[in-house]
Amino acid sequence: MASDQRDAGWDNTMRSVVSLAQELIRQPSRGGVDDYGPVLGVLEKWLAGHAVPHRRLHDEAGALVGLLVEVAGEHPGPWWTLDACVDTAPYGDTDRWSFPPASGEIRDGWLLGRGAADSKLAAAMYCHLAANLAARPHTFSGGLAVLLDVDEHTGNFGGARAYLADRQAVRPAGVIIGYPGMDEVVVGGRGLWRAAITVHAPSGHSGSSRAVTGAISRAARLVCLLDTAELPGPDASSGFPLGPKLTVTAFHGGQGFSVIPDRVDINLDVRTTPEFDAHHAETLVRKVVAEVDAELSTPIPTTVTEVASWPAFRLEEDEQPAAALLTVARATGLDVRAKTAGPSNIGNLLARHGIPATAGFGVPYEGLHGIDERASLAELPDVYAIHQQALEDLLRGA
Template sequence: MDHPRHTDPAHILAGAKEDHDSVLELTQALVRSPSRAGIDPYEPVIQILTDWMTAHGLTPGVLHDTTGAPVAVTADIPGTRPGPRFVLDACLDTAPFGDESAWTHPPTSGLIEDGWLWGRGSSDSKAAVAVFCHLAARLADRADRLRGTLTLLFDLDEHTGGFGGAKRYFQGPDAPDDVTGVMIGYPGTDKLVIGGRGVHRTQLHVHGVSSHSGGSKTTPGAIDKAAHLIHELRAAELPAPAGDFPLPGKLTVTAITAGQGYSVTPDLCTLNIDIRTTPAFDDTAAAELLAATTAHVDRSWPDTPPTRIHTHTRWPAYALPPDSPLRSALLNAARAHHQHPEPRIAGPSNIGNYLAGLGIPATAGFGVDYTGLHATDERFRTDTVPTVQAIYHTALATLLS
């Protein structure tokens, strides 16, 4: 039976306050080691993190993809009694810097000024990495009171959109089969993200007939046909929100690739289509919309080859129900620390959608108060760190007790 002192919110918050300076120091060290997705080598930031984890009683491991590239840092904190496995997840890679001359402080400064810690990745999500490491170190000291396992998962392939670390962990050859839930440390104190719109990403290869653009014979160009297709897609009426899912579907043309130079009528135009799906407008409905619209446009251009549809990504929409243990544990823990984040379904998709496709419930955002996410002058409020740590600790004390 757990000693009440170790599940008491006041005692847990006191421990988080003791960790505060150390959390900020680790965050600074991680921010000062650039880990921009697809740009920087990850080995330096991995070394900083794994050295800290080892020095504080954790046993880190590094996951690699099939090419041998590192894609995640992990660690298990097993309890002495069998039970569920919960995963604390945060990304260790970051967005690019953008225009470095526009930053108030350099993006790898890790500077603390006026109560804010500055730098790329500070809020998304190196603060969460540091918080989760300190929380795990505290729980490792009390493993005899845990039922089940806490796993740390720090993805190094999140900002590429590939989510290689998560995919390697959850679907790799040694993937665990006992994951009960995942809590993702995306920043923001005002909300607990308990769902999100799904995503259906497709490339449409629109075909025309090539010819000399200055010739006497005019042929149907792929760009003109693609423009017609874009007009029809934009005119499509998507279903309104329904039930407890408050957001509508959304269709966006995100890239157009076609043509070269001036003298050739192009015979191929490729469109990237990003569709955000909902329970009322799901993956099947999105696929049917694309198929029907492209077929309609193809019939209007009878002298051209048909459009080819290549689906890139399919993730379902999801929402944790009110009685979800994961949702309830975090919201109750927040109330115990006098915080009242709103349970919210996000417009953008996130790794929670990927996990929903695997049948694994996930929260996808409660963390430090921030500004400048993926933008110039990214930073977070340092005084929000102890409460965030205490809320996750209190939730896990319930889930693993």
């Protein structure tokens, strides 16, 4: 193929990726707010029009939680998965946006709108990569799955859970998650242990002559002890660069002015590491709770209910699929570093199932989860080409 023809074909692919991303952005799909049918309908129409095999995923209750694309090669081998969410964060204060959150317009080289960065552009890119492979199954081994999740921003990760529970789906050798940002490939993340804590105490009148230690006072004491609890720092010998972190994220109780409440509900988020895991987190929290119950006694003890728990994870740079992305990106001259992230991601869920994952390596962005979300399109050709080469290397076992 002549160079000008090859360039024209490449330009057409980039235009098609952007066009699909624009359509997706124009379908509001805020997690837990909007109907996901329209945004998934855009994807289904595109995939069907390009003869890419796909099917819907449902959770245990029958709710629609995503699409799964499956493209099989003609030769046996491991399967690899590309994952991108097409639900989004909420809009926030729309009066502060300088363009409509569901814009989808292009301005000064930026794709505008909620989901442009996280992660509708990545979803459009991954659909095109799948279509490219579907047209030539004789050229690769194993297979490619593309998970298009619409239950990610709720924190439920329903699409990923449905994929992992699907007996028809081939278990992947690894997953590449399509988050934005060109400087890093996330190869690990802290885990989490989350709990709902309920603090009890006798109720009473705020004007009573009798001294009453209410639930708010007991809960405040508990929060102070949790905030000052001693946590270990990073353990250099473990190879994991971050230490654990404990944060009280919600505190609810009381009403009006004259009643001393008998209950306060607290949400607690603990970010865990390989050396300070969920067991250590729960042990520490229950110890602090026992201390408060002994110091400020009450007929009903404080309860601690685990809400979620994921392990920390970290891949070495020579482990797949991290190695494929990092090798190809660095070979193009990009200064890309491997990063262990403070927040968790679907990689933590996958780690629980023994599936290695990376997150990141996408286009530069602004306003992710905030005001005026946008994604830069100037770097899209490089990001696409690096994903394509890394994927081909994985599918031929390079």
